[in-house]
Every structure is written in C-alpha cells, then in structure tokens.
Amino acid sequence: MALLNKLSFHEVSFTYGAEPIVERLSFSVEQGEFVSLIGPSGVGKSTLFRLASGLVEPTAGTILLDGEQRLTRLGQVGYMPQKDLLMPWRTITENAMLPLELRSVPKGVARAKVEEQLPLFGLSGYADAYPDQLSGGMRQRVSLLRATLTGADLLLLDEPFSALDGITRMEMQEWLLTMWQELSLTIVMITHDIEEALVLSDRVILLREKPIREIVEVNPPLPRERERLARRHDPQIGAVRQEIWELLQSQKQLARVQGRFA
Ligand SMILES: Nc1ncnc2c1ncn2[C@@H]1O[C@H](COP(=O)(O)OP(=O)(O)OP(=O)(O)O)[C@@H](O)[C@H]1O
Numbered sequence: 329m330a331l332l333n334k335l336s337f338h339e340v341s342f343t344y345g346a347e348p349i350v351e352r353l354s355f356s357v358e359q360g361e362f363v364s365l366i367g368p369s370g371v372g373k374s375t376l377f378r379l380a381s382g383l384v385e386p387t388a389g390t391i392l393l394d395g396e397q398r399l400t401r402l403g404q405v406g407y408m409p410q411k412d413l414l415m416p417w418r419t420i421t422e423n424a425m426l427p428l429e430l431r432s433v434p435k436g437v438a439r440a441k442v443e444e445q446l447p448l449f450g451l452s453g454y455a456d457a458y459p460d461q462l463s464g465g466m467r468q469r470v471s472l473l474r475a476t477l478t479g480a481d482l483l484l485l486d487e488p489f490s491a492l493d494g495i496t497r498m499e500m501q502e503w504l505l506t507m508w509q510e511l512s513l514t515i516v517m518i519t520h521d522i523e524e525a526l527v528l529s530d531r532v533i534l535l536r537e538k539p540i541r542e543i544v545e546v547n548p549p550l551p552r553e554r555e556r557l558a559r560r561h562d563p564q565i566g567a568v569r570q571e572i573w574e575l576l577q578s579q580k581q582l583a584r585v586q587g588r589f590a
C-alpha cells in the first residue's frame with residue numbers, strides 16, 4: 329500500500345514580528361502514524377501546531393493535508409491547544425459540543441453524543457458544571473474530548489496529559505492508543521515527557537533549536553502495536569531515553585558556548 333502523507337510541511341518559514349520561529353522546515357507525518365514532538369520550552373512546538381491547524385499561516389512555504397493545499401485548514405484537524413480555551417459561560421457539555429455544532433449536528437444529538445462520552449473521560453456527573461468548577465486535569469480532559477469530537481482523523485494534541493496525576497495519565501494514554509487503533513487516527517502529540525513519547529509513538533521528533541530548521545528523529549524500540557504500553561518496563565527504552573536526553577543536552581551546551589563567544 330502506498331504511504332499517504334496526512335500532514336506535510338514543505339520549506340515552511342514563520343516569524344512572530346521580527347523573531348524567526350521556523351525556517352525552511354520540511355517534514356511529514358504519514359497516515360496512521362503516532363508521532364511525538366519533544367523540545368525545550370519556547371522552541372516553537374505549539375507554533376508548529378498553530379501553523380498545521382491554520383490558526384496562523386506560514387510566511388513562506390506550504391502546508392498540505394492529505395497531500396493537498398486547502399483553502400483553509402481551520403476545522404479540518406482535531407486540535408487540542410496547550411491552554412484549554414474553554415468558554416467560561418458554557419457548561420462542560422456545551423463546551424465539548426462546539427465542534428458538533430459547527431458541523432450543524434442538531435443540538436439534541438450533539439448533547440447526547442457528548443454525554444455518552446463523559447464517563448470515558450472521567451467526567452461523569454459534571455455535564456452541567458462550568459469550567460471554573462473543574463480541576464486543571466479535568467479541564468484538560470474536556471479539551472481532549474472536544475478535539476476528538478471534531479470528527480477529523482488527524483489529532484494534534486499539545487501536552488494533553490501534562491496536568492494529570494500518574495494513574496489518570498496512564499489510563500488516558502491507554503485510552504488514546506485504543507482510540508488511535510480503532511478509529512485509524514493519525515496523532516501528533518507534543519510532550520515534555522520523554523518516556524511518554526517513547527511508550528506511545530512510532531517516531532519521536534526532536535526540535536532542538538529556535539528557529540526550527542530541521543528535525544532529528546528517534547525511533548523507539550519494540551514497534552509491536554499491542555505491546556506499546558509494555559515498553560514502559562523495557563530496559564531498551566531506558567537506553568533510548570538517555571540518547572534523547574543527550575541529544576537535547578548537547579544542543580543546550582552548544583548554545584551556551586555560542587552565547588559565550590558571541
Ligand atoms: N502570539 C505570539 N506573539 C509573539 N511571539 C510569540 C507568540 N506566541 C509565541 N511566541 C514566541 O514564539 C516562540 C515559540 O513559542 P511556542 O509557544 O511555540 O513554544 P513551545 O515550544 O510550545 O514552548 P512550551 O514548551 O513552553 O509550550 C517563543 O519564543 C514565544 O515567545
């Protein structure tokens with residue numbers, strides 16, 4: 329079967345004002361892949377998602393979805409932003425329903441669909457609560473639910489589990505893997521947790537310096553689908569985690585030395 333690029337960046341550049349964040353960056357994510365992005369704070373990870381989802385446009389280069397340049401990418405990917413952006417005046421159900429409303433799904437149907445999903449996201453009993461009545465982790469789960477309800481088969485998840493406790497995080501990781509397999513999704517996830525990236529993904533992409541010009545790829549060992557979560561306990565994972573750590577550290581040291589002699 330020919331491999332299809334779900335998302336691809338071709339020579340993409342982007343600047344905020346005068347500050348270059350991305351410079352002639354090319355990379356792609358194949359249909360059905362689970363890819364993680366790791367890199368230091370401020371390097372531009374979230375910016376890549378804002379570009380991919382169409383919230384901002386590249387200053388040069390092209391971004392393709394399913395191999396096509398679309399008039400707009402807005403609403404065509406399931407984007408879970410780093411800040412949850414829940415509307416404080418809407419209940420949990422009304423917040424999660426938003427993508428369904430945008431697709432003109434009748435309100436009753438949309439409400440029922442959300443309510444059906446709430447238990448899975450650990451939100452039973454909170455259907456009519458407002459965002460400020462929820463913990464950070466619960467808000468994160470509403471935001472994840474909302475991203476999955478866009479119906480898009482490409483999900484961009486910006487640190488989706490960062491506010492969750494260890495046990496809930498592991499449950500949500502397991503759920504995400506199941507959903508990824510059952511719905512044949514393509515997932516790109518930003519995380520600061522090297523182990524999380526190695527356990528869940530097919531490929532880990534390291535973004536080492538700003539502006540982002542190139543990516544460095546690391547492939548986790550043990551690619552067998554069913555056994556991903558068992559990777560957690562595999563000694564080979566420890567070795568790869570060390571490799572990633574060193575790759576990120578060496579860049580930091582280089583930046584420090586360059587700063588000293590600049
Ligand atoms: N709206 C904005 N206007 C101007 N500069 C911005 C804006 N948003 C982000 N930046 C700058 O762009 C750079 C990349 O930000 P981005 O949010 O993409 O980083 P990140 O890798 O996601 O960091 P973190 O891991 O902390 O979330 C930073 O230097 C940041 O200050």
Ligand SMILES: [Mg+2]
Nearest residue numbers: 373374375410
């Ligand atoms: Mg970010």
